[in-house]
Amino acid sequence: xxxxxxxxxxxxxxxxxxxxxxxxxxxxxxxxxxxxxxxxxxxxxxxxxxxxxxxxxxxxxxxxxxxxxxxxxxxxxxxxxxxxxxxxxxxxxxxxxxxxxxxxxxxxxxxxxxxxxxxxxxxxxxxxxxxxxxxxxxxxxxxxxxxxxxxxxxxxxxxxxxxxxxxxxxxxxxxxxxxxxxxxxxxxxxxxxxxxxxxxxxxxxxxxxxxxxxxxxxxxxxxxxxxxxxxxxxxxxxxxxxxxxxxxxxxxxxxxxxxxxxxxxxxxxxxxxxxxxxxxxxxxxxxxxxxxxxxxxxxxxxxxxxxxxxxxxxxxxxxxxxxxxxxxxxxxxxxxxxxxxxxxxxxxxxxxxxxxxxxxxxxxxxxxxxxxxxxxxxxxxxxxxxxxxxxxxxxxxxxxxxxxxxxxxxxxxxxxxxxxxxxxxxxxxxxxxxxxxxxxxxxxxxxxxxxxxxxxxxxx
Ligand SMILES: Cc1ncc(COP(=O)(O)O)c(C=O)c1O
Numbered sequence: 001x002x003x004x005x006x007x008x009x010x011x012x013x014x015x016x017x018x019x020x021x022x023x024x025x026x027x028x029x030x031x032x033x034x035x036x037x038x039x040x041x042x043x044x045x046x047x048x049x050x051x052x053x054x055x056x057x058x059x060x061x062x063x064x065x066x067x068x069x070x071x072x073x074x075x076x077x078x079x080x081x082x083x084x085x086x087x088x089x090x091x092x093x094x095x096x097x098x099x100x101x102x103x104x105x106x107x108x109x110x111x112x113x114x115x116x117x118x119x120x121x122x123x124x125x126x127x128x129x130x131x132x133x134x135x136x137x138x139x140x141x142x143x144x145x146x147x148x149x150x151x152x153x154x155x156x157x158x159x160x161x162x163x164x165x166x167x168x169x170x171x172x173x174x175x176x177x178x179x180x181x182x183x184x185x186x187x188x189x190x191x192x193x194x195x196x197x198x199x200x201x202x203x204x205x206x207x208x209x210x211x212x213x214x215x216x217x218x219x220x221x222x223x224x225x226x227x228x229x230x231x232x233x234x235x236x237x238x239x240x241x242x243x244x245x246x247x248x249x250x251x252x253x254x255x256x257x258x259x260x261x262x263x264x265x266x267x268x269x270x271x272x273x274x275x276x277x278x279x280x281x282x283x284x285x286x287x288x289x290x291x292x293x294x295x296x297x298x299x300x301x302x303x304x305x306x307x308x309x310x311x312x313x314x315x316x317x318x319x320x321x322x323x324x325x326x327x328x329x330x331x332x333x334x335x336x337x338x339x340x341x342x343x344x345x346x347x348x349x350x351x352x353x354x355x356x357x358x359x360x361x362x363x364x365x366x367x368x369x370x371x372x373x374x375x376x377x378x379x380x381x382x383x384x385x386x387x388x389x390x391x392x393x394x395x396x397x398x399x400x401x402x403x404x405x406x407x408x409x410x411x412x413x414x415x416x417x418x419x420x421x422x423x424x425x426x427x428x429x430x431x432x433x434x435x436x437x438x439x440x441x442x443x444x445x446x447x448x449x450x451x452x453x454x455x456x457x458x459x460x
Contacts, residue, residue: 021056022303025064033073033084044074044082045445053117053443107186107416107450111393111438112310118361118444119309123353124344129350131343140339145331147174147316148342154349155316159302162355163278164288164293167318169250173327176313176336176364178274178303182207182239185272185299186214187330188323194236194270200228201427202248207239207274208426220427227252230259237270242290247424247436249387249395257290264297270320271298277306277391279358282366284389296320304345306392306456307358311336314345365392368439372451392440393423396458398433407435416453 007011032038047061054061065082068074075085139148146152152169159165176179189197196217199208208218221238222229223233227250228240240260242252252260264271275291281287291300295318303315314337319327336342348354373385382399398407404420411418421434442450 017340022060022064022067025054025056025060026067029064029327031069031074033068038041038084040084040086042084043080044084046081049363050445053342055117055119055121062091072076107446107453108451109437109439109454110417110419110441111436112441113438114306114309114361114392114440115364115443116146116309116311116441118364120348120353120357123348123351123357124308127347127351127353128344131347132340135340135343137344143336143339143342145328145336146172147336148339148346150346151342152348154346155302158354159289159300159318160350162358163275163286163300163302164292165300165318166292167300171319171321171324171329173317173319173324174336174342175315175317175331176306176334177310178276178315178335178356179210180313180334181301181303181315181317182210182272182274183214184327184330184334185301185317185323186216188319188326189237189270190215191326192330194235196235197272198233198235198238199426200240200245201429202424203239203241203419203426204244204424205345205426211239220264222427222429223248223250225250226256228256228260230256230263233260233263233269235269236267236405237272239272239292241276243275243281243287244387244390244392246274246276247387247393247395248431249389249391251287251390252290252324252356257293260290261294263295264294269297270323273298273300274454275300275302276304278325279307280362280365280392281390282362282369291318296322299323307354307361312341312343312345364444368447369394371447372437372439372454375451376458377457379455383458386434393436393438396435396437396454398435399458399460402433402458402460404435406432407433411453411457414453414457416450416457418454418457 016254047065048058051058051061065074069076072085075083077083149169151174152172155172156167156169161166175184196219197211197217198221201220203224211218219235221232223245227242227245240252242257244251260271263269275289278286289300291298297320299320300318301315304312369388373388376383376385376396384397385394386397398404404422408418408420419436421431421436424436437454
């Protein structure tokens with residue numbers, strides 16, 4: 001359901017400053033009115049919505065509003081909310097104001113981060129409390145390099161149930177994000193005599209860099225509408241995003257999956273399955289992990305970076321037997337997420353709160369995607385949307401004649417951050433110009449403004 005305040009043009013991106021929440025929010029709102037970002041007559045979000053987005057108590061927002069009403073910046077109208085006052089002191093564009101505006105008015109539709117205001121703080125706090133109450137003093141000592149057994153058990157149950165992974169807790173390795181997981185897998189591959197890894201021609205350049213930094217030669221495999229071109233595979237391993245190719249979007253086709261597994265078996269090769277957003281599928285049931293087809297050839301990798309928050313640095317690997325010991329040895333040389341966070345995550349999963357959170361977010365993100373697709377079709381019909389069946393991003397193919405660089409620059413001038421597809425080009429293959437639009441990132445109260453700006457940029 002669209003919120004009235006959000007579609008009535010509120011251009012609000014509030015970043016409360018400092019640790020005192022009420023004072024920080026008050027200052028952020030006062031600055032926004034003073035700088036003219038919140039214009040006279042604009043209606044503010046209801047205190048309940050803004051409180052939920054910012055993760056603060058409703059009272060905190062209500063009393064910040066009340067203070068600003070008392071100061072004359074805002075006006076409360078009986079039964080119809082809070083508005084920017086007609087006689088609010090006029091904006092004086094000092095350099096300071098200008099700087100503040102460019103920093104805080106930024107809308108972000110780049111892929112990568114979920115809506116951080118949706119982090120389930122209460123569930124997490126409850127799980128942390130239970131985890132700490134139940135933790136023996138011993139459990140707070142130096143940890144098992146594989147991660148806490150409680151979490152590995154919980155993950156094994158979850159992954160088997162939700163992602164169809166063939167898994168036992170002994171095969172799970174908890175790590176600090178997929179970023180670390182990939183380095184661990186690379187070290188294990190190297191120990192086992194694998195010297196070269198293929199990556200998809202579009203993806204994160206950092207992944208290729210990580211593999212190279214671990215001493216592996218890298219090559220790329222092209223991607224078409226069925227996913228990676230498995231028939232062109234070569235080398236000892238390949239890194240794939242089978243559920244939802246990042247960033248182009250196709251799901252690795254059924255025949256390609258079998259082909260990939262046959263290739264790995266025939267060549268004693270490995271597949272690294274980066275299941276970074278497999279939980280979010282909207283057009284059908286989530287597609288099960290490729291790993292289940294060949295658990296001894298596939299390293300399965302999952303992460304909490306999309307489902308919870310990247311700042312947790314919490315991810316997991318499910319290892320084939322032959323890579324397990326070398327991976328544990330590599331993990332021993334580094335570190336992992338804190339035991340307290342691992343135990344908390346285990347409680348979150350076992351209590352069912354993790355599944356509930358994902359189910360709720362799946363709905364939220366599907367609605368966001370629907371709004372984006374509908375609005376683009378209406379306001380910028382020359383831009384074609386793809387990759388919309390899953391995940392937290394879509395691909396927006398640019399109209400004829402438009403370039404990524406000009407579109408990104410135009411968006412920047414409107415305080416909107418966007419990524420062109422070319423910034424995810426890892427190999428020689430070259431797809432036509434497009435934007436990789438991540439609709440997960442903006443907090444709910446800024447989403448309508450963000451996508452309106454995108455439409456305005458694309459409509460030209
Ligand atoms: C393709 C891909 N793989 C993996 C990840 C997760 O990385 P990490 O777990 O290090 O945050 C992301 C996150 O944005 C991603 O886009």
